[in-house]
Amino acid sequence: EFWHREQELVRTEVLPYQWNALNDKVEGAAPSxxxxxxxxxxxxxxxxxSKGKEFTPPTYTFRGFEALPDDPEHPEEDKFYGFxxxxxxxxxxxxxxxxxxTIHPDAELxxxxxxxxxxxxxxxxxxxxxxxxxxxxxxDRAFTNLRDHHELYCLGHLVEGAISYYQATGKDKLLxxxxxxxxxxxxxxxxxxxxxxxxxxxxxxxMALAKLYEVTGEEKYLKLAEFFIDERGKxxxxxxxxxxxxxxxxxxxxxxxxxxxxxxxxxxxxxxxHQAHIPVRKQSEAVGHAVRGVYLYSGMAxxxxxxxxxxxxxxxxxxxxxxxTEKLYVTGGIGGSHMGESFSFPFDLPNDTxxxxxxxxxxxxxxxxxxxxxxxxxxxxxxxxxxxxxxxxAGMALDGKSFFYVNPLEVFPTACDRDERKLHVKAVxxxxxGCACCPPNIxxxxxxxxxxxxxxxxxxLWTHLYMSGVASKDTSQxxxxxxxxxxxxxxxxxxxxxxxxxxxxxxxxxxxxxDSSDIKWTCNGEENIIHISKDQVASGDTSKAVIENxxxxxxxxxxxxxxxxxxxxxVRIVRSNNNVRENVGKVAVMRGPITYCLExxxxxxxxxxxxxxxxxAQEAKDCVSFTNELGHNMAVIKLPGFxxxxxxxxxxxxxxxxxINMENAxxxxxxxxxxxxxxxxxxxxxxxx
Numbered sequence: 001e002f003w004h005r006e007q008e009l010v011r012t013e014v015l016p017y018q019w020n021a022l023n024d025k026v027e028g029a030a031p032s033x034x035x036x037x038x039x040x041x042x043x044x045x046x047x048x049x050s051k052g053k054e055f056t057p058p059t060y061t062f063r064g065f066e067a068l069p070d071d072p073e074h075p076e077e078d079k080f081y082g083f084x085x086x087x088x089x090x091x092x093x094x095x096x097x098x099x100x101x102t103i104h105p106d107a108e109l110x111x112x113x114x115x116x117x118x119x120x121x122x123x124x125x126x127x128x129x130x131x132x133x134x135x136x137x138x139x140d141r142a143f144t145n146l147r148d149h150h151e152l153y154c155l156g157h158l159v160e161g162a163i164s165y166y167q168a169t170g171k172d173k174l175l176x177x178x179x180x181x182x183x184x185x186x187x188x189x190x191x192x193x194x195x196x197x198x199x200x201x202x203x204x205x206x207m208a209l210a211k212l213y214e215v216t217g218e219e220k221y222l223k224l225a226e227f228f229i230d231e232r233g234k235x236x237x238x239x240x241x242x243x244x245x246x247x248x249x250x251x252x253x254x255x256x257x258x259x260x261x262x263x264x265x266x267x268x269x270x271x272x273x274h275q276a277h278i279p280v281r282k283q284s285e286a287v288g289h290a291v292r293g294v295y296l297y298s299g300m301a302x303x304x305x306x307x308x309x310x311x312x313x314x315x316x317x318x319x320x321x322x323x324x325t326e327k328l329y330v331t332g333g334i335g336g337s338h339m340g341e342s343f344s345f346p347f348d349l350p351n352d353t354x355x356x357x358x359x360x361x362x363x364x365x366x367x368x369x370x371x372x373x374x375x376x377x378x379x380x381x382x383x384x385x386x387x388x389x390x391x392x393x394a395g396m397a398l399d400g401k402s403f404f405y406v407n408p409l410e411v412f413p414t415a416c417d418r419d420e421r422k423l424h425v426k427a428v429x430x431x432x433x434g435c436a437c438c439p440p441n442i443x444x445x446x447x448x449x450x451x452x453x454x455x456x457x458x459x460x461l462w463t464h465l466y467m468s469g470v471a472s473k474d475t476s477q478x479x480x481x482x483x484x485x486x487x488x489x490x491x492x493x494x495x496x497x498x499x500x501x502x503x504x505x506x507x508x509x510x511x512x513x514x515d516s517s518d519i520k521w522t523c524n525g526e527e528n529i530i531h532i533s534k535d536q537v538a539s540g541d542t543s544k545a546v547i548e549n550x551x552x553x554x555x556x557x558x559x560x561x562x563x564x565x566x567x568x569x570x571v572r573i574v575r576s577n578n579n580v581r582e583n584v585g586k587v588a589v590m591r592g593p594i595t596y597c598l599e600x601x602x603x604x605x606x607x608x609x610x611x612x613x614x615x616x617a618q619e620a621k622d623c624v625s626f627t628n629e630l631g632h633n634m635a636v637i638k639l640p641g642f643x644x645x646x647x648x649x650x651x652x653x654x655x656x657x658x659x660i661n662m663e664n665a666x667x668x669x670x671x672x673x674x675x676x677x678x679x680x681x682x683x684x685x686x687x688x689x
Contacts, residue, residue: 001467001468001486002467002488002489002490003446003449003467003468004468004469005632006393006446007100007103007104007446007447007449008104009399009400010096010100010400010443010446010447011100011103011104011106011109011447013399013400013401014096014396014400014401014439014442014443015093015096015097015100015109015443016109017400017401018093018096018439018440018443019093019112019116021089021431021432021436021439022034022035022089022090022093023035023036024036026431026432028431029430029431029432030430030431030432030433030434030436031072031081031082031434032082032086032089032432032434032436033075033080033081033082033086034082034086034087034089034090035090035116035119036075036077036081037080037081037082037086037087037132037133037136038087038090038119038120038122038123038132039077039119039123040077040078040079040080040132040136041122041123041132041135041136042119042122042123043077043078044058044078044123044135044136045122045123045124045125045135046122057138057139057140058136058137058138058139059138059140060134060137060138060139060140060141061137061138062137062141063080063137065083065084065148066082066083066084066434066435067079067080067081067082068081068082069081078136079136080132080133080136080137082434083434083435084133084148084149084150085133085150085153085154085202086132086133087130087131087132087133087154087157087158088150088153088154088157088158088437089436089440090116090120090161091154091157091158091160091161092157092161092437092440092441092443092444093161093440093443093444094113094116094117094161094162094164094165094174095157095160095161095164095165095440095444096164096440096443096444096446096447096448097109097110097113097164097165097168098161098163098164098165098166098167098168098169099164099168099444099447099448100447101113101165101168101169102167102168103447103450110169113165114171117165117171117173117174118173120174120177121173121174121177123135124177124180124181125139127184128180128181128183128184129142129181129184130154130155130158130177130180130181131151131154131155133149133151134151141249143188143196143198144242144245144246144249145201145242145246146198146199146200146201146238146239146242147201147239147242147243147274148201149201150200150201150202152185152199152200152201152202152205152228153200153201153202153203153204153205155178155181155182155185155205155208156200156203156204156205156206156207156208156209157204157208158174158177158178158181159178159181159182159205159208159209159211159212160204160208160211161174161178162174162175162177162178162179163175163178163211163212163215164444164448166215167215175215178212179212179216182209182212182221182224183220185205185224186220186221186223186224189224189227189228190223190224190227191227191231197231197238197241198231198238198242199227199228199229199231199232199238199276200228201239201274202274202289202291202292202295203228203275203292203293203295203296203299204295204299205225205228205299206225206228206229206295206296206298206299206300206302206303207225207295207298207299207302207366207370208299209221209222209224209225209228209299210222210225210299210302210303210306211302213225213306214306222303222306222307225299225302225303226303226307228299229280229296229299229300229303229312230279230280230281232274232275232276232279232280232296233271233275233276233277233278233279233280233282233283234279237270237271237276238276239271239274239276240256240257244256257270269287272287272288273288273289273292273340273342274288274289274292275287275288275289275292275293275296280296280300280312280315281311281312281315282315283315283318283319284315284318284319284322285319285322285346286319286322286323286327286334286343287342287343288340288342288343289340289341289342290334290335290341290342290343290355290357290360290363291335291341291357291359291360291363291437293319293343293363294323294334294360294363294364294366294367295363295366297316297319297320297367298363298366298367298370300312300315300316301313301316301367301370301371301373301374302370304316304374305370305373305374313374316371317371320367320371320380322346323343323364324379324383326346326347327343327344327346327347327349328349328383329349329354329356329391329409330409330574330576330588330590330595330685330686331356331386331390331391331394331407331409331595331672331685332361332364332383332386332387332388332389332390332391332392332595333354333356333357333360333361333387333390333391333407333409334356334360334361334364335354335355335356335357335360336348336349336350336354336355336356337353337355338353338355338406338421338424341355341357341360342355346579347577347579347580347581348581349576349580349582349583350582351408351409351410351582351583351684351685351686352408352409352410352411352412352415352422352425353408353421353422353424353425354406354407354408354409354410354425355406355424356391356406356407356408356409357405357406357407357438358391358392358394358395358403358404358405358407358438358441358442359437359438359441361387361390361391361392361395361407362387362392362441362442362445364383364384364387365384365387365388365392365445365452368380368381368383368384368387369384369451369452369455372384372455372462372464373455375549376455376462376464376507376549376551377549377550378509378510378511378512378549378550378551379512379549379550381464381465381509381550382509382511382512382513382550384452384464384465385464385465385511385593386593386595388445388449388452388465388593389489389593389594389595389673390593390594390595390671390672390673391407392442392445392446393673394407394672394673394675395407395438395439395442396429396439396442397429397676397677398630398631398632398674398677401431402428402429402430402431403429403430403431403432403433403438403439403442404426404429404430404438404676405426405430405433405435405438406424406425406426408425408683409597409672409684409685409686410683410684410685410686411425411427411682411683411684412608412682413427413680413681413682427676427680427681428676428680429676449465449467450469450471452464452465453465453466453467453469453471454471456473458475459504459505460504460505460506460507460553461473461480461482461504461505461506461507462507462508462509462551463482463484463496463506463507463508463509464509465509466484466486466488466494466509466565467484467486467488468484468485468486469483469484470482470483470484471484473504475502475504477501477502477503478500478501478502479500479502480498480499480500480502480504480558481498481499481500482496482497482498482506483496483497483498484496488592488593489592489593489594490592490626490633490634490635491569492511492514492517492565492566492567492568492569492592493564493565493566493567494564494565494566494567495562495563495564495565496508496562496563496564496565497560497561497562497563498558498559498560498561498562498563499558499559499560499561500558500559501557501558501559502557502558503555503556503557503558504555504556504558505553505554505555506553506554506555506558506563507551507552507553507554508551508552508554508563508565509550509551510532510536510547510550510551510552510567511567511592511593512550513567513569513572513590513591513592513593514534514567514568514569515533515534515568515570516531516532516533516534516568517531517532517552517565517566517567517568518530518531518532518564518565518566519531519532519545519552519554519563519564519565519566520563520564520566521554521561521562521563521564522561522562522563523554523556523557523558523561524556524557524559524561528540528541528544528545529541530542530544530545530552532547532552536550567592569591569592570591571589571590571591571617571620571623571624571637571639572589572590572591573587573588573589573612573614573617573618574587574588574589574590575587575588576686582686583686585688585689586686586687586688586689587612587614587686587687587689588685588686588687589612589617589637589639589669589687591624591635591637594635594671594672594673595671595672595685596637596669596670596671596672596685597669597670597671597672597675597683597684597685598610598667598668598669598670598683598684598687599670599675599676599678599681599682599683600681600682600683601678601679601681602668602670603643603665603667603668604643605682606643606644606646606682607682607683607684607687608684608688609643609644609646610641610642610643610665610667610684610687610688611641611642611643611644611662611687611688611689612639612640612641612667612687612688612689613639613640613641613642613689614689616639616640617639617640617641620639620640623637623638623639624636624637625638629678630674630677630678632674634670634671634674635671636668636669636670636671637668637669638666638667638668638669639666639667639669640664640665640666640667641664641665641666641667641687642662642663642664642665643662643663643665644660644661644662645661645662645663647661667687672685
C-alpha cells in the first residue's frame with residue numbers, strides 16, 4: 001500500500017536517521033547542533049541552580065543568524081551553534097515520533113524520545129521560557145527581535161511536538177514544558193496596556209496555540225493566537241518599533257524609513273515578506289515568504305473556525321483562491337521566487353528557477369485541511385492531494401535518507417553549478433541541511449496522514465483522501481468503523497466496508513481528476529448504483545444520495561455494508577493559463593493525482609528539444625505500464641513524440657526558414673516525486689508540443 005510504505009519508511013529509516021542528524025552523527029551531512037544546544041543550555045541551568053545568587057547569567061552577544069564553530073571538528077560544549085531557530089529540529093522530530101507511535105508502538109523509539117525530552121526540559125528556565133539561542137547567548141535581549149529571531153516560531157513547533165507526543169503516549173512532561181512557555185508568552189504579549197504588542201516574524205505559533213486550546217480547553221491560548229493574527233500589519237508597524245528600540249540598545253543611530261512618492265512596490269509594501277504589510281483581514285493576495293504565508297493562513301483558518309469569525313474566514317477564502325488561481329504549480333508547489341523564498345507576482349511560475357520549497361507544500365496541505373474543517377469542498381481536498389503526491393513526496397528520496405529543499409520543475413545540472421540565479425536548485429538530494437526545516441516536516445506530515453484523510457461532525461464522516469486504513473468514529477448510537485482498501489494513486493478503485501449499526505452520513509470526495517465515477521453501495525441489504533460524469537451530472541437512483549461541493553453523501557444505518565468507488569483514471573494532457581508565460585506552447589502529463597516528468601536517463605540529453613505529439617498522445621492506448629525498478633511499484637507512461645536532431649552547425653543563429661530536423665521518439669514519463677532516484681540528469685515537467 002502506497003502510504004503504508006511511506007509511513008513504514010519514516011518509522012524504520014527516517015526517524016532513526018534524523019535522530020542521528022540531530023546529534024550530528026551523519027557522515028558528510030551538514031551538522032544540526034540541535035541537541036548540542038539543548039545540552040549546553042541544560043548544563044547552564046544546572047550551574048545556575050547549584051550557584052544560586054552567585055550565578056552570573058550570560059550577557060547577550062550576537063553571533064550571527066547562523067553561528068558556526070571556528071573548528072568544526074571540535075565545537076565548544078557551552079556555545080550555541082546553528083541557526084537561531086535550531087531548536088525546531090527537535091520539535092518537528094518529536095512530533096513525527098508521536099504520530100508514528102500512534103500507528104505503530106515502538107518501545108525503543110519511545111525510550112529514545114523520553115531521553116531526548118529529558119534533555120530538552122532540563123534547558124527550560126524557571127519562568128517557562130525555552131529557546132536555547134537566548135538562554136545560552138543572553139536573556140537580556142530575549143523578545144527584542146521578533147521579526148528575525150524566531151522565538152515564537154520555536155514556541156509553535158514545541159507546542160505541536162508536545163501535543164503529538166502526549167496524545168500518542170499519555171506522557172505530559174514535554175506538554176507541561178510547552179504550556180509553561182506558552183503561559184510565559186501569554187503573560188508577555190497581548191492587547192492589555194502593559195503587554196508587548198509584538199507578533200511572530202515567522203508564523204506557526206498561531207495554529208499551534210489554537211491546537212493547544214483544543215487540547216487543554218484554556219481560552220488564553222486561543223486569545224493569544226487571535227492577538228498575534230490581528231496585531232500583524234497594524235500601524236504603527238511593530239517591527240519598525242522594535243528596530244528603533246534595538247538601535248538604542250546597540251547605541252547606533254536609527255534611520256526611520258520614509259516612504260517616497262516614487263517608491264516601488266517593495267517599498268510601498270515594506271513588510272510583505274512577513275505578511276505584515278497590511279492587517280491580515282484586509283489581505284487578498286498571497287505575498288512574501290511562502291512557508292510563513294501558508295502557516296499564517298492555517299492559523300487564521302483555525303481561529304476563524306474556533307471563534308466563528310466570518311470576517312477572518314472570508315480573508316482565508318480570498319487568500320486560498322489567490323494561491324490556487326494564480327500562484328500554484330502543477331506539482332502542488334508554491335513559492336515561485338528564490339528571492340525571499342517567496343510568492344511571486346500573479347502567474348509568475350518559472351520552472352528552472354522555481355523555489356517551491358517542500359515546507360511550503362506541506363504548509364499548503366495544512367491550510368487545505370483547515371479549510372475542509374470549516375467547509376467540505378473538493379477544491380480544497382483536490383489541492384491537498386496534489387501537493388501530497390507530488391511536491392511533498394519529491395522532497396524525500398525513496399530510501400528516506402536524502403532530501404530536496406527546493407523542488408524545481410526543470411533541471412539542467414550544468415546550470416545548477418554555473419548559473420548564479422540557479423544555485424538554490426540542486427540536481428541531487430542532500431543528506432541534510434543546516435536549515436533543516438524540510439526533512440522533519442516531511443516526517444511529521446507523512447506520519448499523521450490519517451488526520452488529513454478524514455474530517456467529521458456529529459452526523460457526518462467525510463473522506464477526503466483515499467488511502468487504505470481503518471477509521472472509527474464514536475457516536476451517540478455506538479462506534480462506526482470504516483475500513484478502506486484503496487488502489488490509489490495507480491488505480492481509481494476503492495472498497496469501503498462499514499459496520500456498527502450506526503445511522504450516519506458518509507461523504508466521499510469525487511476527485512477533480514476523474515472524468516466519471518461509479519459509486520455502488522449496499523445499505524440494509526439494498527443495492528444502489530450511481531454514475532457521475534465530469535460535470536457531476538448523476539444517473540441512477542439519485543434519491544439515495546446527494547452530490548454537493550464535489551462530495552457524494554450517502555445516508556443510512558450501516559451494518560457490515562460495502563461501498564465500491566470507481567474513479568476513471570485517464571492520462572491527461574494539460575496546459576497552463578496563457579498568462580503563465582514560461583509554459584506557453586508547452587504541456588504537462590498527469591494521471592490521477594500524480595504529475596509526471598521526463599528524465600534524461602530515459603529520454604536522453606537535451607530535453608528542451610523534446611516535443612510531445614499531443615494529438616497522438618490523446619489517442620494512445622495501453623500507454624500505462626507498471627514497474628518496480630526502484631524497489632517501489634509505480635506507473636510509468638509512454639507517449640509518442642519527437643526530438644529535434646542536434647546538428648553539427650557552427651552557426652549560432654540562422655534564418656527561420658531553415659528546416660528543423662525531427663525524429664520520432666517514444667517519451668517515457670515517470671512520477672515527478674520519483675525523479676533523481678536513478679542518478680543526476682536533466683528533468684522537465686513541461687514539454688513542448
